[in-house]
Amino acid sequence: MRIEHDPALLDRTAVYRLLTSTVVPRPIAWVSTVSADGVDNLAPHSFFTISSVTPPIVQFTSVGRKDSLRNVEETGQFVVNLATEPLMEQINETATDFPHDVSEFDAVGVEREPGVRVKAPRVAGSPVALECELHSTLLLGDSTVVFGRVVHIAVDEAVLDHDHPEVTRLRPLTRLGKDEWGTLGGIRDLSRVRYADRSPTN
Template sequence: MHYDASTRDHGLPHDPFKALVAPRPIGWIGTVDKQGRRNLAPYSFFNGISDRPPMVMFSSGGVKDSLRNVLETGEFTCSLATMALKDAMNLSSAPVKPGVDEFALAGLTPAPSRFIAAPRVAEAPAALECKLWQTIELPPHKPGAASSYTLVIGQVVGIYINESYIRDGRFDIAATEPLLRLGYMDYAAVGPAQIFEMNRPLASDDGLNAVVPAAGWDGVYR
């Protein structure tokens, strides 16, 4: 099959786009409003976009509490959603009224951040503290319609890591079993069995051919 993505004439019961761009990490976004009321919500349109400076993005469909709070305060956290926290993560996605504390709703502990006011999930093995850099309204899905998604880009100003996951000088992401969104209502978790290392090829001296690094790898993670 080959179809026009603008009209979604795929003929399937569900749009396959989200299943094609997968897996996606889950941005578990923590915010507070001007009154200091907490909010927590998971976003599957989320990722890191640079490391110098460290920056992340998430995309909000409609003006939800997370987006509204970020626009009001200029801050948000992103806690690592893991297999052990999958039920709490799912509960925090409930469509509740503004002002409802999803930390309490999901039985989670709000932990204070060091550099911003928004809290992180204490039970999460890691969290990012972010300041808003820019929001971008994405194009409408059809001409004349209003934009339905807003891209939120944040600069990471603080990072929390549970030190029990630091092993041999590296953060052991496999040990946390991070959750991933696969599209539809499907999720996955990555564990040690799925992890393997692969070094990038290095350019040859003449710059014309690539050589696979082995003993010649310089040991630098870029």
């Protein structure tokens, strides 16, 4: 038997828990930015996905007015650093609500490297960095969706299989419900079937 819910009758926390425990696993955008005053910021955002390929656009959602959003609005730039299993502890630490004038890079001890097309620093230990320029933002209720056009992609050659990032080398990290995190786990190959190749059924 299912338990039925009307979101309009639930408080915000209950809706949040139901959504974030059901929409899983969620990839993590480890977003680095720099403020107009020159303070670097680094924070994980698990409401994250690809929006478009041509042009290449990714999106993350800031729930509330967080430093990542403020900095992007001020500078028009950010970097999405791939969140990986070996960096899990540091990623979690950067989710702390540090004051605006404190850099998570320094507070947590994350090594920086300069961006190529943007002023925001990249995470040196992350195997993939997507440098982005702000495309647009969309306010939805208590959250703001940030769309960034990818203007530069940096990939560590150690995770490549020829020119293709290989997922077992990437070791991506995901968010689940509560304080749960997900690692890669099992992998299955299953090709998409074209309609013309479908077997007739009785």
